[in-house]
Amino acid sequence: MTAETETLRAETRAWLSRNTPAEWRQAMTNAEQERFVEVQKDWFGKLVEAGYATPHWPEGWPGGGRSLAEQKVIFEEVARADAPRLILYFVALYHAACTLFECGSDAQRDKYLPGILKGEIWCQGFSEPNAGSDLASLKTRAERKGDKYIINGQKTWSTMAQYADRCLLLARTDKSGVPQAGLTYLLLDMKSKGVSVRPISQITGDDEFAEIFFDDVEVSIDDRVGEEGAGWAVAQATLASERGLTLVELTQRMRYGLSMLAQTMKDQQRTSDSAILRDLGALIPKVDAACALADQYLQKRISDTEQAGDASIVKLYYAQTLREFVALGQRISGLEGQYHAGFMRGATQETGNWTLDFMNSYNWSIAGGSNEIQRNIIAERMLGMPREPKNWQLAEGQS
Amino acid sequence: MTAETETLRAETRAWLSRNTPAEWRQAMTNAEQERFVEVQKDWFGKLVEAGYATPHWPEGWPGGGRSLAEQKVIFEEVARADAPRLILYFVALYHAACTLFECGSDAQRDKYLPGILKGEIWCQGFSEPNAGSDLASLKTRAERKGDKYIINGQKTWSTMAQYADRCLLLARTDKSGVPQAGLTYLLLDMKSKGVSVRPISQITGDDEFAEIFFDDVEVSIDDRVGEEGAGWAVAQATLASERGLTLVELTQRMRYGLSMLAQTMKDQQRTSDSAILRDLGALIPKVDAACALADQYLQKRISDTEQAGDASIVKLYYAQTLREFVALGQRISGLEGQYHAGFMRGATQETGNWTLDFMNSYNWSIAGGSNEIQRNIIAERMLGMPREPKNWQLAEGQS
């Protein structure tokens, strides 16, 4: 911890104490989604203005040029201040911007980045109904016609797509050859003709994800990032853009969330129940460990000593610990926790509405590479165990 | 429950109350193995005389002709009386005898069965160092020379082989074709020239298993069970011979073992610790369920409605519950349970020496088809999921 990062920490903390929306948890409980979008916009504007929204952008851009260590300080302080998460702008600020910085052209950067700073919302168009963790099998087509691509197909699980102005689209331009090689990366205007969006009603009652349908949608070749067929590599850059930082934020927030467990114990008069105490005592070190893993992972990225599988361990351990965390909350809250309570928008994973939190915890064990995918990566890339075989011949008598 | 089985139950209970060796647990704690063998012999003699050792033998043989329901009653009562298990004679009474009844010749039955009743000890020569759960890959050779087979090779994990008079041997007579087809089933005299036995020192300090080495050992073709190359099928009959009964006995004994957990709780003054109480309360229904599964499995065998996988569920659930059971005992006994205490021979899985019991519990999760093998069987044969693929091609760049 250098003196500079500590100065930044003090500044950030002071700014947050003045600017964090007061009582946003109460305000966002049972809030209409439109109201939530407003609050996100306000909070985004403040952060951009103060330079806290874009510390990961390169030097020369507003707020940019911060080291990873400094970015971490900002994330930690935002978690500590229990400020709302910037869910609506995450794709724009990280995925879109980093993809443009790393793989975009100057023209694309000049065209799109100022819009992001002004509050344009982006969504990600990667997942498809039949390609969960298996991006190589994407089917949405982009057919070249003159200086345009014509898009047809369907994307799903796109966060907040119903509010998005633009979309990071991964589409298939070639069906021959290895599946990865036929993908192309495009920037699509969500207001284009032929785009329709249908929010997905989730098991929590929320609809923060949506399906996107493309019916002969035109995209100019100027909006292609990288070469045709190079989409797989560009998508990897997109996905790597926030690697580590999100989990630093989430694990820090999980640690602050422990106080909500304590509150539920008090509410349910279970603070002297030794069975519950021991469950809590078993959980706390895991929460600490998740924080430590996220922290040390970021240190490795800073010192450029990251190894294959490191990120998978952080994500897997976080997802497992989070599940235990919310399951304990649910256990303590008893029948009371089973009654439907209005949910809080834009919150972290731990809202004290434990059954809701339990449902939401699956977002981390399924999305962004499921626990099962992470285990494969750890076993194969860290422990050197054989990869899943390429061609399988079924035992006799099976189809 | 018919009147007849209830009469048998009353008779058996009365007989056991008069004849069960008193204080055998104390006597067998820290006992020399020789002393253990003596006690087993005595107990075996008494049971044979009373007809309780051979209820599963066919009508016409001493003690034989009992229905499965009657056999179950006897096993339940033996468990209830907390009598020693007949570990030393199990292979002779079940595996050897049932194999002879089902697949042996009249000459073989006349030659060997009377010896079993007189107390000849048999061991099983199936497992090999490199063929744990995969019997098809056995390598011990049996070469035909005139009217003899010449045996060379090694067997392992043979229960009490160091005391055995005879061995049920599965050896390879043919290396061509499918692996199962080249196996032949032989009855081998352990006093033959070229047989040597080395007890395996186990992690508990006990040596109830042994390795057997064969160096040009001769076996007459008269001692072959079934045809040459039919050994696989005969071995299945051997393994099926006690199916269900052992688990009825073990699960009943596990239920009686709960009182040892209660005792440890009292000794460690933990009876009012709610964390321990809840662990116990979570365990008890599982023990009940293991008993119910074993019981209902036997009912299915009696009514001939057994289905593929039924036996695997009983064994898997028993092994898992037993592990939880002994782990709880270990937890309650604290540091005290970590001190080495002399072990009890011929006991069940629950002796109150919880760290020892913990080690021993692996006998049920590893041997006789490991938990992993049982899960495969359940998934494939009960749930209809695909079998493990026959031929795998490794991903590129892997050997």
Added chain:
Amino acid sequence: MSHQTGVSDESGELLTQLRDSVRQVIEGTGLLGAEDHIWKPSVELGWLLNAVPEELDGLGLGNTGTHAIHLELGKGLSGAPYLPATLAIDALCQSTLSDKSSWLERLTGGELVTAPLADGDLTLDDSQNLDGTLTAVQSADIASHVLAWTNNAEQLLIIALDQSGLEWQERKTWDETRRFYDVNLNALPLAKQTRLAQGSQAKDIVTRLLAQRDFALAADAVGGATALLAMTVDHLQTRVQFRRPLAMFQALKHRCADMKALTAASEAMLFDALHSAAPEQKATAAKHLACTSFAKVAEESLQLHGGIGMAAEHPCHLFLKRALLNVHLGRGGDMYEQLIAEAFLTGT
């Protein structure tokens, strides 16, 4: 108090008919059939008679019938108030109420007397007034009365829902498959209620009712777990990832095998308990094992369904939410382990 401990040939046949009848209705409505579409047949097809002993002109299948019907209803995530209805009918049958038979006629004819599915808090004050809350009362809006007992189990009553001093309000649960209500009693005069039993007779009947409630919840859980596991295996067989069905991946197969073992164990234990000499002593264990196993199966199933399981339109979450709620119904999630352990230690 007598229990059906074995199944004769005749009642075996009745049982099969009954189970088939439930299956048929559930297959007709599909998952999450409208409450009405299951409640009406349960009246018309005589399922409610299951709880009535033969001497009172019922089917007299007792626990065995309860088990069979609840298990089938659980498979279909039924929202019909069959469980509280049978509790009320059983309480009535066990009582010495003078106009028992006319009550029985009304109740088996479709008038709903509901009951609390979780332990509430009801006391009788010195002026013989009832105060407190009945918790998790199912479908109270379509019921005429609610079955209730005081905390000390010395008063067992049927209480009309439309009287002053009584209010009920819906308590929406995450589980959308059933509808629950709180019933609040405020200085309700005991004298005006229908008393089924009091003192030690009431205590005996309440003990019996608690066990029946536990068994019914256990059967519901076993049914739910069975249907959900089948759905999950089916999903894995169908869903292709990395160019092969998910069911080919051994790690997933093993998890399904563990789920199968959990479900089979719960069912075996429940069956064993129902047929044991003293079923009541095993009710808490059967309920706890079945409901916690269902919750584990549901937790795993959602993970194995992946993203689609997170969509409200897929029924996966309906099972999960019902499973989680079932854990907390009855005596209350955390109470069971304690009750089971204490009962065991008292016995040793």
Added chain:
Amino acid sequence: MSHQTGVSDESGELLTQLRDSVRQVIEGTGLLGAEDHIWKPSVELGWLLNAVPEELDGLGLGNTGTHAIHLELGKGLSGAPYLPATLAIDALCQSTLSDKSSWLERLTGGELVTAPLADGDLTLDDSQNLDGTLTAVQSADIASHVLAWTNNAEQLLIIALDQSGLEWQERKTWDETRRFYDVNLNALPLAKQTRLAQGSQAKDIVTRLLAQRDFALAADAVGGATALLAMTVDHLQTRVQFRRPLAMFQALKHRCADMKALTAASEAMLFDALHSAAPEQKATAAKHLACTSFAKVAEESLQLHGGIGMAAEHPCHLFLKRALLNVHLGRGGDMYEQLIAEAFLTGT
């Protein structure tokens, strides 16, 4: 009381040298090296100086050095009494004993003052005599003294093992890799013992010692889990069943991945705790997580080894037994969760 919270370049180099030196010795002896073969080098190669601050002519690597050395010793299942020795040395350094430096010379020169690795029971009666038992005192037979503190932590002493009123006896544990003793004190006059500290100073030092013991046990567990996981993966890569290496079966791969995550998490948490601003507050959590994770890894590893793991000649069980014992050392297995939770609730 000061702690090393960061690592300067210079001490970073020292640390690397130290770790390499331990690795070299452990590689030389192999698993389960004879106690002597590790204890002698730990004297000769200056490992014991790790615990001594620079101002007393030690290496001053503090917790960081402890972590590194114990982790390596844990990998090798070392039986040398390095842990109790460093506790005694640290207690001495923290004390205001007048002949501290001559004691230090003796102790870093190879005279062993051992210490209890589990909480015992020691009280001081009104006549200023000591009574009670010190528990899990490692290698007492080759030690001259034992470090001890009273239950109330108000007396911190070094007690000679060869005096009347004191008896020690071996307590064989299932873990064969270390040797433990009970030391019984019977009306031992306080006045005749070497007192390191009393009152609040003693309390502070004991708090520090308990934390160091926890960290050392945690590091030992992380080392053990690391070595055992590597051995298990190696076994699966080598062992062929059904005509393919076991490592190809996905269900086993996933279990290894979970073991890797457990081990990595314990190590990360331990490292984080050691470098935090107030390490002592995190010692119980680090110890509990590392030791329970090691026990889980060991439980799984034995299963994945199959039959061969059940043979005494294979080292698998040595890890399991050490792991199980480590859970119960220190403050006692079940105590940790309670301590951690209570500390957290007090803080909120």
